[in-house]
Amino acid sequence: MNEWQILWDVRATFVSGFLNTLVLFGVSVCGAFAAGCAMTYVLEQGGIAARVLRGFINGMRMLPFLILAYLLYYGLPSLGLRMSAWTAGLIALVVYHGAYFAEILRGTRLVLPEGYVEAAKAHGFTPFRLFRRIILPQLVIRSRPLLGNQLIIALKDTAFLTIITVQELTAAANSASATYFIPMEAFVVVIALYWLISIGLELSLRWAARFGARRGFENV
Amino acid sequence: MSDIPAVRIDRLSKSFDGVEVLRDIDLVVNKGEVVSVLGSSGSGKSTMLRCINWLEEPDRGSVFIAGERIGVDPSGRRMKNRELARIRARTGMVFQGFNLWPHLNVLQNVMESPIQVKGMAREQARAIAVALLEKVGMEHKQDAFPYTLSGGQKQRVAIARALAMSPEVILFDEPTSALDPERVGEVLQVMKNLSGEGYTMIVVTHEMEFARAVSDQVVFLDKGRIIEKSAPDIFFSNPETERVRRFLELS
Amino acid sequence: MSDIPAVRIDRLSKSFDGVEVLRDIDLVVNKGEVVSVLGSSGSGKSTMLRCINWLEEPDRGSVFIAGERIGVDPSGRRMKNRELARIRARTGMVFQGFNLWPHLNVLQNVMESPIQVKGMAREQARAIAVALLEKVGMEHKQDAFPYTLSGGQKQRVAIARALAMSPEVILFDEPTSALDPERVGEVLQVMKNLSGEGYTMIVVTHEMEFARAVSDQVVFLDKGRIIEKSAPDIFFSNPETERVRRFLELS
């Protein structure tokens, strides 16, 4: 039997894994980005909350994702809190990548010319509107390539969720490759599918880049 | 007009890294008055304006906008940002560096604050913005983004942006520095009209002509101190201090 | 002086997004001459300066610095960056927005290019830089970083930075816009001295006084065209065009 033939026969596994990955990725990345923006807002306000949050973000950056997922999924039940694999996985992804998004935005905020912020303050913008209308759009435009990196990392991190038994793309490939012993072929398919998603991401980011370029944000 | 001054500054001091940039500034600006602030480069003019709307937090002293203390609430603590924003919305500012928002085009730059701060309807904000841009001669660049504008064009948009909020007090930091004489004339005319309409203005400027013609008060800053504060006719014809005399001679 | 002009501009045109900003500009600036460029806001003055040292690539036309064509090499192709840098090193520029480098302090900002471009020894570069900073009255801020400077202070550092390269041709874009009248006088004096020392200068300015007193030629730009080009006494006393007459009246 030909290896590709075997793959074709188990395509259902791959398709459902791919769809699971897409759903996980889509939901978690939207959640994580929103969480990241919210965290950046809290950081922007300063004070004790910001300092605590900064510590939390650094904690997330230090903690391996796997261990976070482990703690949520295997650690919490011993405290009597039991979550489904999907809930635990989604929460882990959102919190973890949210922290990274926040760090990216914070880094860009450090070098955002203060004049723009002062102009808005002088016009009487409340902190929230100032953040939403003046700061955030510029941060997002300026950190576009970094956000792209993070999206792709988040995409691949969905694969860690195999350990908490969410059947996504990598799980499907592992299972197929271990069962039928076709490691290379299975992984070629996986890479191709991940690549497909990340090309999609890259194209949409490139499309979004025109938005920044028209405003003179991209000097080459 | 009521007898509460539009702006009152009491014993304001500010230092950067141990160097005193403002020392014991006292100033009362009544409603509808135009105050010109003169002084040499680095004398603290911009810093004073920035302290008035609390962009810079002074070390000592207090500032009242229409009787309301800015930056510090009645109980003596730092004001909440939301409160601060409410008071700031009553003042407008034109920055020395313009600080147009780069992600918004000219029209959006002008419309943004009325919509976001005052909650004005889009259509109304647009009408006001277009009218103001016409006033400063920038209506043809409505859709341009700031980075494509010339220095003078940016400055004119910045002026329109500050006026769009129709604030009670407007702080101008060298509003005509990047303009050619023609434009200077036009912009000063706009400002004169505003003063006629009862707006209160504090204007940092190097245009002696303007200071003489429009102001009700001229303030001269030297090394962070107000060393003269008088009506323009007295200031220009018969200054008290040797320092001002020298300054006027050279201009 | 040789008869090769310091700067020659031939039929220079430039458009942004289909809008012509400069049209068929012709200009010859001889060695040691001072040319003032006047014109209203948005008329293309900055763009013209930026085309001279090829920061902006014109659509048509050519520019020669001391006889050497900039931007295009003899075979008609785009010039190598290294070549371009070599020619640019012979010109200096003071920007309308100052454009100081934020990671370097005032002294370093001024020393940087002599050391890096001319390969000057540190000690010599420092001596020159300190002398120039004294000239513009900024020696007391040597160690300050740009973000702590006032508008006028930045502008003075920017001037010192351009002079530090002792370029043959200096392009000034409104070098006194942020300065008080006292400082304006001093800076203009520095520039007058430079012109006395044989430097060639092209100065975009709104200071009619300076244009009248120092220039050998006055150029008036209107909507991207040079509509007048004459000696200052003729320009100011007896302008050819109605447009310039109107402009002068208002100033």
Added chain:
Amino acid sequence: MTLQAWLLLLEGAWTTLWICAIAIAIGVVAGLGIALLRMARVPFLDQLLVLYVSLARATPLVTLVLFIFLTAPTMGIGMDRTTAAILALTLNTAAFNAEIWRAAFISFSREQKEAALACGMTNAVFFRRIMLPQMITSSLPGLVNEMSFLIKGSPAIAVIGIVDLTRVTNRISAVTYDPLPPILAAAVLYMLMIGVLLKLQAIAEKKANRLAM
């Protein structure tokens, strides 16, 4: 956990540490090189680099490690595990770093660049003296983020038999059937390693505020 177990964990941590350190050092510089080449827009090379960055970012590390280790001999290249591991980690991190550096390139202040060019600086001098010092500070959060991902992703190299920190925990829990203690211990060690990076970032960031003039 026994003292012996701790020693083994430390040994694994050391392996993780030095392999990652090499990959990070090469990856940061290589990423900068790639970003520079991409900014130069050399026709064919540019497309090639886009392809590389895109593919290297999308490929899971485990797959990349295995692929390099297993295909190198078939192409006649003798490669030991450590080299293969470092190569894989470097290929991965360089692609991400390239994007981080590129972000710094494209958002670099146009005005400052013009000021440098107008002084007659060559692009090289401008890059070295004006751009790079500022880029390093402004890219630091992104770079440190990527370093943290590399360290956390490094357990992938165990698949070709390198005994890194995570592998040691597997070995311990395979005997005790109680994975939690060694995993938590390893987590602490990982956090220590990344914590040092974060500390360095914080120190460097103190300098960054004035860049935002």
Added chain:
Amino acid sequence: DLADAKKRGYLTAATEDDYAPFNFIVDGKPQGFHSDLLVELKAYAQKSGLDVRQEILPWTGLLASVSSGQYDMAFTGALVTDDRLRVFNFSPPFASAQHYFVKRAKDDSITDIASLSGKSVGVQAGSALLARLPELKAMLAKTGGKMGEVREYPSYPEIYADLANGRLDIAVNAVISVNDLVKTRGDVFAKGLPVSGNGFAAWPVPKNSPELLKFLTGFMDEIRASGKLAELQTKWFGEAFPDMPVEPITSVEQFHTLAGME
């Protein structure tokens, strides 16, 4: 093949590090059945002028490395399956790999096969165990029950963790692994009953190395005859497996006949 190894002067045997009792590491030193056996293998190879080099890999990369020729053979307790037989031949098996289920020690609801009806089952993804679950299904069908949910995990530590915290009702693993688990964590887990027919643990050798397979068969013959095999089996597995097949397993049909499958 063996010829290449002879040219090099040594054989490479890929072993594991977290597969007790076959191959594991204690205090940094390899231990277990294969570690002891490696001494024998070295002595045996010496006779053909060969050295044996041990390489330690995790399971994930192991079979791929052997099949791509990085290493000559996998010297670990690999279970024979139909799909692996496409790529590998197996040496004569050295242990039984009949599948057993594991349950929580405190779980009294599971007593016999019939009581497994509807219980959730955890197995490793892509494993031999998963491949032979249909046998359990058939057994359940006979008692009128049906399979509960089957959950696939990447490896056994997670399965045991979920079993312990109650997300799973039973786990299925090969008998030797189950014995080892219960030996160390008898407080939490209890060994259940067989859930499959016979299975085999043996060493995979790439299909294109027939000489090496012969070599390993010879090795097995020798240690079986000398009693060393039985001794090590008893030491590490707790029992000897006297009726294992003595010929290499090279085809699916042969495997099915030996395992008594249809």
